[in-house]
Amino acid sequence: MSGPLPLDELHGSLSDPLLDAMTFLNEATSRYPEAVSFAPGRPYEGFFEPADVHDYLDAYLAHLTDRGLGPEAVRSTLFQYGPTKGVIAGLVARTLANDEGLDVPPESLVLTVGAQEGMLLVLRALCAGPDDVLLVSSPCYVGVTGAARLLDLSTVPVPEGAAGGPDPDAVRSAARAVRAGGRRPRALYVVPDFANPSGTSMPTEARARLLAVAAAEGLLVIEDNPYGFFAREPGSRPTLKALDRYRQVVYLGSFAKTCFPGARLGYVVADQEVRAPDGRRTLLADQLAKLKSMTTVNTPALSQAVIGGMLLRHDCRLRAANARATAFYAANLGTLLGELERHFPEPLRSRIGLDWNRPEGGFFAVLTLPFAADEAAMERCARDHGVLWTPMAPFYPAGGGERRLRLSISSLTTEQIVAGVAALARFIRAEAG
C-alpha cells in the first residue's frame, strides 16, 4: 500500500478530558470490584424483573389490537421501520399530562434513542454556524457538552448560583458578553431539578426569572428533566415547560430512570412553530425528525413497544408506578446526608474545611473536601478504604470544582451507604490530617 490511510488524523475531539475521566473511573471500578461505589448514576436494579418485559410487550400489542389494528398492522408496527417521530407519542403525552401537568400535543413529540439523541438533534437544529453558542450551567451534565463537541459547537459556561441552577443574572451577563464578542447566544441548557452532577434544584422564583431573562435575550431554553420525578416532596416545583408562556422551552424527557435504561428511550417536546425553508409554518418537532432520519432513522419500535406497554400497565401514571423507587431514593439520600452529619457534625466539619450540599431529591449530592478530589485521591480512597466516587472537576467546562466530588446514592442499599460513608469518613480524616 503506497498511500497512508488517514487513520492518524482522526477528528480532534476524540481527546476529551471528560471521556478520559470516565474511562479512568470505569477502569478504577473494575480494579476495585468490592468497593462501595458512589460513582454510577444508574437506577437501582432491585425493582427490575425480566418477566415484566414480556408482559409490557403483550400489553402494547393488545393495545394496538384494541385500537382496531389487524394482525398485519400490529406485526408491522412492532417489526418494521416506523415513523421517524415514533409510535407512542400519544401514550407519552398522556403520561406527561398525568404526572407533570404538561398539556402538549402528541405531534410536538419526537421519541429518541435516549435523551442524548434529543440533545444532539436540538443543538444541530438550533446552531447554524461557527458563531452560534450554547450556554450551559457549570458544573454541567457531560451529555450535552459531548453532543456540542460532536457538532463542533461552542459552549459558554454559566456558574450555578448558590440557590441551585444557573443564576438568571449570570445568564443575562453571559448572553450579552457572547453577543458583545460578535457571536450569537442561541440557547441555554439547564437541568432545573436535582441536576447531574450538583444535585441542586432551581427555586420556583428563579425559574420564572430565568424564563424572563431568556425571552429578553432571545434564548431558547433546553430543559432536561431526568430526575424531577424523584423529589422527596413531589410536585413542589413546576417544570420550566409548565411555566412556559411563549413556547420558549424545549423539554427533554427520559424513561431511563422512570422505566429502565436498557430501552434507551427518551423524547423531545418541541411545540415551537418554525418556518420551514419553503416558507410554510411547521413544528420544530418535524424539523428535528428530519435530522433524526440522518442519525438513527427511527427509534427502535421494540423499545417503544415495551415502554408503551409499561405506560399502559400503569394507566400512564409513572409517578404511581415509581412510588417504591421514589421512596427508596429519598430514603437513600436521607441516609447519605444523615450519615455525613453523624460523622462530621459541627464544629468538626468547619474546623477541617469540609462541607456538602443538601439536595431535596434526586440521585446526587456534592461534597467539598479540604484537599484535591482528583483521580489520585479517588484511587487512594478506593485502594485504602474501598470507596469510589466521581471527581467533580471534569464537569466544569471552564475549570473549577477541584476539591469537589459527586456522591450518587441511586444504585446502593442502605447498608452500603452506611458502610460507604463510614469508610469515606476514614479516608477524609486520614487525608485531612
Next chain:
Amino acid sequence: MSGPLPLDELHGSLSDPLLDAMTFLNEATSRYPEAVSFAPGRPYEGFFEPADVHDYLDAYLAHLTDRGLGPEAVRSTLFQYGPTKGVIAGLVARTLANDEGLDVPPESLVLTVGAQEGMLLVLRALCAGPDDVLLVSSPCYVGVTGAARLLDLSTVPVPEGAAGGPDPDAVRSAARAVRAGGRRPRALYVVPDFANPSGTSMPTEARARLLAVAAAEGLLVIEDNPYGFFAREPGSRPTLKALDRYRQVVYLGSFAKTCFPGARLGYVVADQEVRAPDGRRTLLADQLAKLKSMTTVNTPALSQAVIGGMLLRHDCRLRAANARATAFYAANLGTLLGELERHFPEPLRSRIGLDWNRPEGGFFAVLTLPFAADEAAMERCARDHGVLWTPMAPFYPAGGGERRLRLSISSLTTEQIVAGVAALARFIRAEAG
C-alpha cells in the same frame, strides 16, 4: 417577550431535496393506499411473528445464565446502561464467520442503532475539517449523504460504472481532482452488493482493483452491506472486507433485513489500529465508541438481547435462518424481470426507448423511461394506474437519473408484482404515446 427566539434561523441543511422527495413519496403513499407500491425498501413482513420476540429474549437470557451470570447480572445486562460498544459482539462475530467467512475479533465491533448511526460515527471520526471530502457512488444511498449533511461534510459523487459499483478508475480520478483542488479525499462509501438504489453489484475483479486504487490514494473504504445476503447464488462474490489485506475497509452491517428493522440494530467492524491523542495505539472501534457516547450513549440492550437471541436460536447462521426469505426475494426479482420482459419484449422496448437493469439479487431494479420519471409522473401513475415507485433523480448528488425510477420487490407478493407491472406497462404505453 422582547427578544426574538432564534427559530427562524434553523440550520440550513433542513432544506434537503432528498428529504422533500421522501416526504412527497410518503404523502403519495398515504393518498393512494390501494396502489401497488414498488417504493418502500422494507423487508417482507410475512415471516415476522410477535411470539418469536418472546422466544428470542428468553434464549438470550438463558445464554447469559449458561455463561455463568447470576440472576442479578442477567437483570443488569438487560435493564441497565451497558458498554458503549455493545454486549453481543461475540455472537455477531460468530455469525460473520459462519455467513460471510469474515474473521474479525469481537473487540473490533461496535453495535449501533442501525447502520445509519455507524455511518455517522465513521464519518465523524474520519473527517476532521472543512477540507475533508467523502467520495460516494452516484446514484447513492440517501443515508450516507444524510449523515454527511448532518456533519456539514462535503461529498463528491463518483459515477457508477456500467458493470455496477463505482468504477475504480473514476474513483482514482475523483480522488486526484479533490486533492488538486486543495482538499483531502478521506474515504469512499460503497455498497458493493445489490446497491440501494441501483440494485447493481461490483464484479469480483473490480473489487480487487477498487481496493488497490483506494490504497494507492490513501482512501479508507466504507463498505455497507445490507443486501449481500439476498443473492440468487449465495457466496458468488466476496465482500470487500473479505478481500481486505491492509485493514483499509470499515464494514457496516445491519440486522434490519436479515432479522427485522424494528430492533434498529446494526454494527461497525473497525479493526484498524489508530493512534489515540495520547499516543497509545488503539482500535478505531474504540474511538467510534467514544463518539457514540455523544450520540446515543449505548445501543438498546433490549434490541441486542432480542437479536442476540435470534442469532442463538439459529446457531449464529443467518443464511440458513433466512433461506425462506432469500428464496422469496429471488423469486420476486425473477417475477419482476420476467414480467417486464413479457410486457416489453424486443424490439418493442428499444423502439419506445425503454430499458432496465437485471440485478442478480437484492431488493431493487432500475427502469429507464423514454420520459421524465419525476414526481408529477409518479403522481399520474399512482392516480391513473394505481402504481407507486421512487424517482431516481434525488439519489444523484450531482444531478442525473431524471428518466429513471427505482422498483423495489421486497415487500410485495407475486400477485402484486404481476398486477403492478401490468399497470406500470399501461402507464408507460400511455405516456410514451
